[in-house]
Amino acid sequence: MGLISTLFLAASVATFSVYFRRLSDEAPAQTS
DSSP, X not given: OHHHHXXXXXXXXXXXXXHHHHHHHHHHHHHO
């Protein structure tokens, strides 16, 4: 069970990381 929760946590972090990078790639062009 520890393995499953570790994989779930890693997947959540990876998804959030990709989303955040896309967001910060688009933002600077509009703000400046």
